[in-house]
Each structure stands twice: as structure tokens, then as C-alpha cells.
Amino acid sequence: MTDHRTTDPRPTHPRTTDPRTTDPRVAPKPALRRFHQARWDEKLVFELGTPGERGVLPPLPEPAVTAAVGDPADRLPPALRRAAPPALPELGQQQVLRHYLRLSQENLGADLNVDVGQGTCTMKYSPKVNDTFVRDPRIAALHPDQHASTVQGVLELVHRLEQLLKEISGMDRVSLQPGAGSAAIWTNVSVIRAYHAARGEAGQRDEVVTTAFSHPSNAACAKTAGYRVITLPPDADGYPDIEALRAAVGPRTAALLITNPEDTGIYNPRIAEFVRIVHEAGGLCAYDQANANGILGITRAREAGFDLCHFNLHKTFSTPHACGGPAAGACGVTAELAPHLPGPTVEFDGERYLPDHDRPESIGKIRPYLGVVPNLVRAYAWIMSLGAEGLREVAETAVLNNNYLLDRVRRIPGVSVPYAEGRPRVEQVRYSWQRLNEDTGLHSEDLGRRAADFGTHYWTSHHPYVVPEPMTLEPTESYSRADLDEYAAILAEVAREAYEDPETVRTAPHRSTVHRIRHEPLDDPAVWAVSWRAYRRKVLGERP
Amino acid sequence: MTAPAVGLVVNPVAGLGGRVGLKGSDGAEVQRRARALGARPEAVDRAALTLRHLPGVELLTAAGPMGADAARAAGRAARVVHRPAGPDTTAADTRAAVRALVAAGARLLLFCGGDGTARDLLDALGPEPRLPVLGIPAGVKMHSAVFAVHPRAAAEVAAAWAAGRGCVQLEAAEVVDRDEPALREGRVGARLYGRLTVPVLPERVQQRKTGSSGPDPATPAALAAEVAERVGPDGLLVLGPGSTTHAVATALGAPDASLTGVDLLRLESTGAARLLLRDARADQLRTLPATPWIVLSPIGGQGFLLGRGNQQLTPELLRRAGRERLLVLATEAKLTALAGRPLLLDTGDPALDDALSGYLRVITGRRSAAVHRLSA
Numbered sequence: 001m002t003d004h005r006t007t008d009p010r011p012t013h014p015r016t017t018d019p020r021t022t023d024p025r026v027a028p029k030p031a032l033r034r035f036h037q038a039r040w041d042e043k044l045v046f047e048l049g050t051p052g053e054r055g056v057l058p059p060l061p062e063p064a065v066t067a068a069v070g071d072p073a074d075r076l077p078p079a080l081r082r083a084a085p086p087a088l089p090e091l092g093q094q095q096v097l098r099h100y101l102r103l104s105q106e107n108l109g110a111d112l113n114v115d116v117g118q119g120t121c122t123m124k125y126s127p128k129v130n131d132t133f134v135r136d137p138r139i140a141a142l143h144p145d146q147h148a149s150t151v152q153g154v155l156e157l158v159h160r161l162e163q164l165l166k167e168i169s170g171m172d173r174v175s176l177q178p179g180a181g182s183a184a185i186w187t188n189v190s191v192i193r194a195y196h197a198a199r200g201e202a203g204q205r206d207e208v209v210t211t212a213f214s215h216p217s218n219a220a221c222a223k224t225a226g227y228r229v230i231t232l233p234p235d236a237d238g239y240p241d242i243e244a245l246r247a248a249v250g251p252r253t254a255a256l257l258i259t260n261p262e263d264t265g266i267y268n269p270r271i272a273e274f275v276r277i278v279h280e281a282g283g284l285c286a287y288d289q290a291n292a293n294g295i296l297g298i299t300r301a302r303e304a305g306f307d308l309c310h311f312n313l314h315k316t317f318s319t320p321h322a323c324g325g326p327a328a329g330a331c332g333v334t335a336e337l338a339p340h341l342p343g344p345t346v347e348f349d350g351e352r353y354l355p356d357h358d359r360p361e362s363i364g365k366i367r368p369y370l371g372v373v374p375n376l377v378r379a380y381a382w383i384m385s386l387g388a389e390g391l392r393e394v395a396e397t398a399v400l401n402n403n404y405l406l407d408r409v410r411r412i413p414g415v416s417v418p419y420a421e422g423r424p425r426v427e428q429v430r431y432s433w434q435r436l437n438e439d440t441g442l443h444s445e446d447l448g449r450r451a452a453d454f455g456t457h458y459w460t461s462h463h464p465y466v467v468p469e470p471m472t473l474e475p476t477e478s479y480s481r482a483d484l485d486e487y488a489a490i491l492a493e494v495a496r497e498a499y500e501d502p503e504t505v506r507t508a509p510h511r512s513t514v515h516r517i518r519h520e521p522l523d524d525p526a527v528w529a530v531s532w533r534a535y536r537r538k539v540l541g542e543r544p
Numbered sequence: 545m546t547a548p549a550v551g552l553v554v555n556p557v558a559g560l561g562g563r564v565g566l567k568g569s570d571g572a573e574v575q576r577r578a579r580a581l582g583a584r585p586e587a588v589d590r591a592a593l594t595l596r597h598l599p600g601v602e603l604l605t606a607a608g609p610m611g612a613d614a615a616r617a618a619g620r621a622a623r624v625v626h627r628p629a630g631p632d633t634t635a636a637d638t639r640a641a642v643r644a645l646v647a648a649g650a651r652l653l654l655f656c657g658g659d660g661t662a663r664d665l666l667d668a669l670g671p672e673p674r675l676p677v678l679g680i681p682a683g684v685k686m687h688s689a690v691f692a693v694h695p696r697a698a699a700e701v702a703a704a705w706a707a708g709r710g711c712v713q714l715e716a717a718e719v720v721d722r723d724e725p726a727l728r729e730g731r732v733g734a735r736l737y738g739r740l741t742v743p744v745l746p747e748r749v750q751q752r753k754t755g756s757s758g759p760d761p762a763t764p765a766a767l768a769a770e771v772a773e774r775v776g777p778d779g780l781l782v783l784g785p786g787s788t789t790h791a792v793a794t795a796l797g798a799p800d801a802s803l804t805g806v807d808l809l810r811l812e813s814t815g816a817a818r819l820l821l822r823d824a825r826a827d828q829l830r831t832l833p834a835t836p837w838i839v840l841s842p843i844g845g846q847g848f849l850l851g852r853g854n855q856q857l858t859p860e861l862l863r864r865a866g867r868e869r870l871l872v873l874a875t876e877a878k879l880t881a882l883a884g885r886p887l888l889l890d891t892g893d894p895a896l897d898d899a900l901s902g903y904l905r906v907i908t909g910r911r912s913a914a915v916h917r918l919s920a
Contacts, residue, residue, distance in 0.1 A: 212880075212914075223911055223912070227911070228911045228912070228913065229911060229913070230913050230914070231876075231908070231912070231913070232914075232915055233879070233884065233915065233916060234884070243903065244915040244916075244917075245915075247902065247903030247904075247915055248915050463877075464877040465880065466880050468883075
């Protein structure tokens with residue numbers, strides 16, 4: 001039995017003084033940092049500035065030029081010319097810089113906090129040196145419409161990155177065109193649809209099977225493509241229920257879209273059997289490898305029998321998430337499915353690298369041109385800096401970190417680790433605060449908000465909550481033992497407060513930029529405002 | 545060492561109002577109406593089903609339809625420790641029988657009835673009694689958490705308890721009941737009456753019904769569209785009770801469908817539904833001109849699909865429709881709240897329960913389904 005008195009990760013008191021500080025004139029540091037987020041009450045950029053204010057004043061053409069060519073705008077067809085100038089913000093450079101610096105201070109970015117709480121998102125460190133490659137004019141100044149002969153370098157890089165990801169996944173071709181994970185899933189679903197259509201079975205195969213713990217984008221993309229979606233529940237051990245799969249597949253099955261490990265962090269050892277059951281019914285199997293960080297260099301989609309897979313380069317391969325995009329996805333397929341991949345692909349004829357646009361069976365474009373090239377550069381640099389052994393070490397360290405954090409967090413009163421009790425997890429864990437909720441009435445969201453007062457945060461899970469009162473943590477390979485100890489201590493302190501001072505937790509956050517956000521406007525199309533124009537109409541009540 | 549004695553008391557009129565759409569059986573007047581509509585008592589048969597699966601226990605019971613008849617039907621020996629005053633038994637007889645069983649040394653009390661019978665036990669045993677009791681489900685609705693999920697499951701739990709297995713936990717379980725006259729008028733709402741001590745095996749003893757926060761506004765339209773697509777024009781729909789199915793009926797253009805009863809509708813070629821029969825009885829559903837689709841939603845928290853509050857759906861009707869025409873509707877949240885427990889079947893016909901068991905696609909939204917286990 002564990003002795004909680006000696007292994008409790010909580011500090012004895014949050015205001016405990018640093019024992020190294022003995023000088024009474026120096027204010028002692030608390031055991032947990034006294035974080036306070038900046039609050040600037042910053043307006044939207046559209047509300048700033050003055051009419052006529054400018055950041056850059058381009059010089060007027062010289063009179064001789066104007067006399068020779070006239071107004072260059074006259075050369076544009078009238079249909080392409082604005083009758084009135086666009087309603088852009090008008091402000092100077094310093095005002096712009098200050099605005100965005102303030103906004104950045106009101107954020108808890110991945111470079112600022114111990115970002116292990118965004119489980120499933122694989123928030124690892126993005127090496128800053130890779131940004132210097134992206135900013136190099138030899139990348140940054142290229143235009144995607146340049147002739148292939150003038151961009152051999154970037155074409156070679158894209159081609160090489162494909163070879164690396166083929167080796168990592170075991171698949172025969174990899175497309176780098178998708179701009180994010182969901183775009184990659186959409187690519188997979190589109191390839192699946194094209195495959196069945198080519199075989200004359202598009203009408204018959206109108207169902208896609210996925211699982212309760214797979215990312216909701218799998219179901220969403222399948223539906224967008226016109227499929228019916230059948231969801232498998234987890235069994236008592238947290239695995240997708242294989243008997244339910246047998247009941248779900250049949251002649252109407254187009255594909256299985258499945259993650260492994262799922263968001264519980266539990267690896268499904270029967271995955272090859274899942275694939276076999278679907279193949280026997282004539283369906284394809286797509287492996288959502290958003291959760292690949294714990295299995296890099298250890299298992300591959302090909303060996304599990306999958307027909308398609310996708311990686312999120314902004315997760316496993318370190319290119320940043322970029323606040324919701326653009327990120328980068330990579331779709332791997334077998335040779336049989338390769339003709340359906342989006343184009344152009346980059347081919348090498350032994351001398352030159354050429355974009356191949358002549359792909360009659362392709363699903364078409366997912367993004368313009370080659371994809372999000374800056375992120376392809378970062379992913380390539382990251383893989384090359386690590387090598388094959390390094391990739392495996394990434395996975396091993398991520399798994400070790402996760403199980404270390406699991407060991408710290410499971411000791412906190414009120415936490416439980418549903419499913420497969422006592423067994424280690426791969427790269428993430430979906431915890432439950434159900435016991436704390438029963439004891440205190442507080443919810444996981446309350447605790448997550450209170451964590452913001454200590455300079456960090458966590459994410460609960462997708463909806464609906466299959467694990468009650470969930471919390472999903474994924475520490476990746478980037479975090480040190482000290483980081484993980486600090487994170488666990490914050491959670492322990494928040495849990496202690498929940499039991500001893502629940503009102504503080506219930507009314508949290510107290511030291512963050514925004515106290516509370518109402519959820520309803522985010523879910524209601526009549527109210528949500530995703531652009532300035534929509535904000536003026538829906539929130540300010542202005543008539544366009 | 546002999547196993548401790550098991551007491552059995554049967555409320556012979558429990559469930560009488562179910563098949564005839566009366567939503568309960570409380571009181572002599574309702575029972576008279578139920579019989580007039582052709583209802584036959586089934587509680588004795590359900591108690592006998594339990595006893596058939598419960599060999600080798602010392603059985604104490606009351607005379608005639610209050611227990612001895614069930615024991616005889618199951619071929620079980622039983623010692624009669626109480627005789628009701630007359631042929632038409634009442635709640636007072638149940639209370640008297642319970643006291644007699646306790647006095648005779650029963651260490652576990654099986655009672656066959658519904659929520660009203662559970663309340664009679666509370667009245668006889670006093671508040672928060674320690675004596676373990678377990679309900680053999682025979683009522684109409686049964687929202688209390690004191691019932692086995694099926695008469696056979698009652699036998700499993702009782703046998704495990706009698707064998708003294710450590711895995712049989714005793715839990716304080718809530719007795720709740722509905723206001724039946726209000727229910728008949730379509731108003732819902734339940735009251736907590738007390739707690740009984742119940743032996744519990746996982747998934748063998750039912751949970752209390754939980755109220756729903758209501759589906760999100762977009763869901764009924766999505767479910768209705770899905771139902772309309774499956775059923776097709778001119779299809780006959782038998783719609784079970786509950787707020788989900790009622791919202792679907794409303795979305796299909798039949799807002800007059802009952803909230804707590806079973807309704808018969810026909811889908812017009814326009815896609816709208818026409819209400820043919822509101823609050824239908826079992827006998828009215830016996831002679832339908834075409835094979836109907838059965839549209840149901842499980843009871844929140846409990847997971848009951850058949851046999852709780854919808855006894856109007858007889859085994860004959862369900863066999864006619866078959867598994868292929870069983871459309872089960874539930875939001876993902878409702879299924880998730882079952883925490884892996886199956887959807888429950890207790891049609892009154894154990895062979896049909898077995899035939900309907902297994903994995904079924906539950907419609908969760910437009911073009912969406914979740915595979916879920918059905919079990920007796």
C-alpha cells in the first residue's frame with residue numbers, strides 16, 4: 001500500500017517559504033508560483049486607430065512614370081475593382097505591435113506554460129532554430145507559381161519528407177497537402193470514397209464505422225462525405241468493443257476510422273483483428289495517428305494492416321499548432337490507393353523534382369499547391385535532427401513522462417484513472433474527477449479554471465463525456481521532471497482547495513485575463529460572431 | 545448449515561393496467577377498469593419465472609395468488625405463513641404478509657410487484673429497514689431502484705445472496721413512485737418515498753430512472769428525419785412513451801401524441817405523420833393492417849427499452865415487427881450516461897427477450913448511430 005503521508009506530491013502549504021531563502025529582508029518565494037495574467041481590456045483591432053492613420057506610406061510613383069503608364073489600377077477590369085476602399089483598421093506600426101503584444105500577454109501559449117494539459121494535442125516544444133529555416137528568403141520568398149526548375153530545393157525537401165514518412169508509417173505513398181489533422185481525415189475519407197466509386201460500390205457502401213474515443217473529426221468528415229456513421233462503444237476495459245464491431249460491419253461498410261492508442265492512452269493490442277474483420281467485409285481501414293507520439297519507431301500502420309493513415313505534423317512532428325492553423329497533415333496510403341491521393345505529388349525522375357498534376361483518379365486538391373510548406377520544412381528539420389533512433393527515443397521519453405505524471409496524479413485525492421486499472425498508459429491519460437465531484441459538487445471544468453490561476457490549464461475531453469468529469473493530460477517528451485512535478489503540485493493544490501475551500505474553486509479564475517466565458521454564444525449560430533462584420537451585425541446590432 | 549430462508553410476497557394485481565394503457569394499477573377502481581378492458585394479471589407468472597430459476601432455497605410465502613400459486617406453478621415447495629382475508633387482495637394484505645414473513649424468519653424478502661408494492665414494503669418494514677429485499681419486476685413503470693432488471697435476474701441475485709457470496713453487496717436503494725392520476729393526464733413527476741436495503745449484482749438490479757435535461761433543440765428534428773427516411777411513406781409507426789419519442793412525434797407533425805402512452809401513427813407521403821390512435825391499448829394494436837415499425841427510446845439512467853411503462857407493446861406485436869423494425873432513438877449523451885450498461889428488455893416473454901438481445905444500432909442523430917448491447 002502507498003503511504004500518502006510520505007508520497008503526497010502536494011506542497012505542505014502553498015505559501016511555504018523557499019528553504020533556500022534565509023535572508024529575512026528578501027521576500028520568500030512560494031512553493032507554487034503566484035502567477036497573475038495580464039489584463040489589458042484590449043479592444044478589437046477594428047476598434048482602434050483613427051481614420052487616415054497609416055503604418056506604412058509607400059512613395060508615390062515619380063511623375064514621369066505616371067505620365068508614361070497612367071494609373072495602374074486602370075488596367076484592372078472594372079469587375080475586379082472596389083467601388084469603395086475596404087473597411088480595414090487604420091493605425092500606425094507601433095500601435096499594431098503594442099496591440100498584438102498585449103493580446104499575446106493575455107494568452108497561455110505553449111511556450112509560456114507547462115503545457116501538458118492539452119491532452120490529445122501533443123503540445124511539444126517546437127525548436128526555434130527550425131523557424132530560421134522557414135524565414136530564410138530561400139523558403140520565405142518563393143512563390144508557389146514559380147516554374148519547377150527554379151524551386152528544385154523545396155520540391156526536393158517535400159519529396160524527401162514523403163520518403164521519411166513512408167518509412168515511419170510503412171505506407172507506399174504519403175500526401176503532404178492537407179493543412180491540418182481534420183483536413184487529413186477529410187483526405188482519407190475522400191480517398192476511401194474514390195476507391196469504392198472506382199470499384200462500382202459507392203452506392204452500396206454508405207457506412208463508416210468509428211469509435212467513441214476516436215477524434216470527432218472522423219465522424220464529422222465521414223458525414224460530410226455523405227456517409228452514415230456507426231459509433232462503437234468502449235468495452236469494460238476501455239477498448240472499442242470488438243463484438244460491437246462484428247455486429248456493425250457488413251456489405252454496406254465503406255471503412256473503419258479508428259485511433260490507437262485512443263484518447264484514453266490505452267493501446268488496443270487487437271487492432272490487427274479489427275482490421276481483419278473490416279477487410280473481410282470489404283471495407284477499408286484508416287488509422288488516425290493523431291496519437292502517434294508514443295509509438296513512433298515502435299509500431300507502424302502498415303504492420304497492423306491499415307490501408308490509410310494520417311499524422312498530424314503539428315503534433316507528433318513538432319511543427320506548431322499555430323493557434324488553430326495552418327498546421328499540417330500527412331496522409332499515407334497503400335499503392336492500391338495511391339492514384340486517388342490529392343495532387344500535385346512531387347516526383348523525382350533521377351535528375352529533377354517535378355510536381356505531377358496529371359492524376360486522373362485523384363480526389364483533387366485539398367489545399368492549393370504543395371500544402372503548408374513552412375510546416376513541411378519544420379517537420380523535415382525536426383525528423384532529420386533526430387534520426388531513426390531519436391524518433392524512437394521521443395516515443396520512449398513521452399511514454400515515460402506520461403507514466404511518471406500518472407504516478408503523481410493518481411495519488412491526488414478525488415482523481416481516478418478509469419479502465420484497465422493499474423496498467424501503464426501510452427502517451428496520454430484521460431483521468432476522472434468523478435470522486436471529487438461526488439465529494440464536493442465541483443466539476444472538472446471548475447478545477448481547470450482554477451488551474452489558470454497558477455499559470456497553467458487543462459482540457460477535459462470531447463463531448464459527450466464518456467469518462468465522467470474528465471481531464472486529459474499528455475506530457476510529451478519535452479517536459480522535464482521538474483516541470484511535471486510542478487504541474488502535479490498545481491493539480492494537487494487545486495484539489496485540496498476543492499475539498500477545503502470549494503468557493504475559491506467554484507468562482508475561479510481570479511488571476512486570469514477573463515473571469516468567465518459564456519459557452520452559449522459559441523454554440524449558437526444566431527449569436528456567434530466569427531468576423532468583425534458578423535460582430536457588428538449580431539452583437540452591436542448595426543445594419544449592414 | 546442450511547441457507548437462510550427466502551420470503552416471497554406477490555401483489556397479484558401488479559401491472560394490471562400496463563397492457564391496457566392505464567399507466568398503473570393503483571386502487572380498486574383502476575383494477576376494475578383494467579379487467580373490463582381485458583387485462584389479465586401476470587404477476588403470479590412473473591414470480592413463478594423467478595422461482596423456476598431459483599432452486600434449493602427454503603421458501604416462505606403467503607397463500608394463493610400472494611405466493612403459493614407461483615411456487616406451485618414453478619414446482620417449488622413453500623411454507624405458507626400468511627393467508628389473506630379474501631380473494632381480492634389489497635395493499636393491507638401485502639403489508640400483513642410482509643410482517644408475517646419477517647416474523648417467520650425470512651432473511652431475504654422477494655416481492656413481486658411495482659413501485660406501489662415497494663411503498664407497501666416501506667410501510668410494513670418502517671423507514672430505512674435493514675432487512676434485504678428485492679423486487680421481482682411486475683409493475684407498469686418501476687422507477688424505483690429496488691427491482692431486478694428481469695424476473696430471471698431476481699433469481700440470480702437471490703441465489704447469489706443465498707449462497708453467501710461476498711460479491712453481493714447490500715445497498716440502500718430509493719423507492720420512488722409517480723402520481724398515477726396525473727400521469728394518466730400526461731403529466732409526469734415522481735416523489736421519493738424512502739429507501740430499502742437491496743442486494744446488488746452489477747447489471748442485474750436496475751437503476752433509478754433519471755430525469756432528462758431534455759434533448760438539445762436540434763435533435764428531435766434530426767431523429768424525426770431519420771425515422772421518416774427508414775419508415776418511408778405509408779409506414780405505420782407505433783411510438784413508445786417518453787419525452788424523446790414525443791418530441792420526435794411533434795417534429796413529424798403530430799404534437800398531439802401522448803407523452804406517457806403508446807401511439808399509432810401513419811407517415812403520409814408528404815413525410816408528415818398522422819396520429820391514428822392516441823394512448824393505444826395492447827388489444828388495439830393486435831390487428832394492424834400492416835407490419836408496424838416500433839419506435840422507442842430507453843428510459844434515462846435505467847436503460848429500459850421494453851417492459852417498463854410500455855407493456856402495451858405485447859410480445860406478439862414485437863415478434864411481428866421483429867428486430868429489423870425496431871427503431872431505438874437515444875442521444876449520445878443518454879447512451880453515455882448508461883456507463884456501458886446495456887439497454888434492458890423485459891417483455892414478459894423470456895424467449896423473445898433472448899431473441900431481441902445482442903448488439904443493435906441505436907439512432908443517435910441524422911445519419912448517425914451507435915452500436916449498443918440489448919440484454920434481458
